[in-house]
Amino acid sequence: MSELFGTHAPFVWGALAMFALGMAVELAQLWRRARRRGEAT
């Protein structure tokens, strides 16, 4: 896959990976909070 973006591949994939990680962390936090809320009620 790294050939896809030539010499710029680490930069493009690095941007994508951090985006995916950031959104995954935010969604996991929301999900965990919602589950805790559900357990409390």
Next chain:
Amino acid sequence: MSTALHPFWRYASPPQFLQLSGTLLPLLWAVAALLGLSGLALGLFWAPTDAQQGEAYRILFLHVPAAWIAMVCYGAMALWALLGLSLGTHLSFVLMRALAPTGALFAFLTLWTGALWGRPTWGVWWVWDARLSSALLLFLLYLGFIGLTAAVDRPQDPRRGDRAGALLALVGVLNLPVLYFSVQWWSTLHQGASLSPAGSRMAPSMLVPLLLCTAGLWAYAAAAVLSRARLLLAERQAVQARWRAAA
């Protein structure tokens, strides 16, 4: 109170908000997944290579929407802060607080993707110019807001944290025009606006993926903020109920 204001006040009511956001949320998550992923796929695999910047320009499909979201979230935070302070509406403060983590995430992603785009294009990860410095300040303002509200909050009464956060949000909003107009006001390494109300000079094969990514990420940000606001409301109600029961 004039009855002409009635629809406005209706949406300041938590039950109305819960009903409206409950209806909107599944739609927003679906739009986010559909448009975001299709825009990204088109941007990464279909859009042509840029003649000047090569493949690195594809970071634009993430960087530009992230920067817009980070800026607009802060503007919205300041607007809710102003409404909360002037009208005393509880929901305004809840929405103000719900915006901060998502805004902080997108401000961080703007800096991260900007650095990864800057290195192959300018030869440096970072420069202390007006655009980059004001973007960093925006991220720090979000962190400051989150830290301040958490530090000032009392378990039984979030109003102190609400007011302190609202003041910081209103002071920090002065950074937004500096951030937006920095590429016009000063000479910077950063390129000018990709899109403006006057239009765009981008090729349609690049513009379409950018607009799709923007719509998808906007839907994601709106869904995350609304979900957090619903949780905040529920948590505040639970705390109030516990204190009333203990009193």
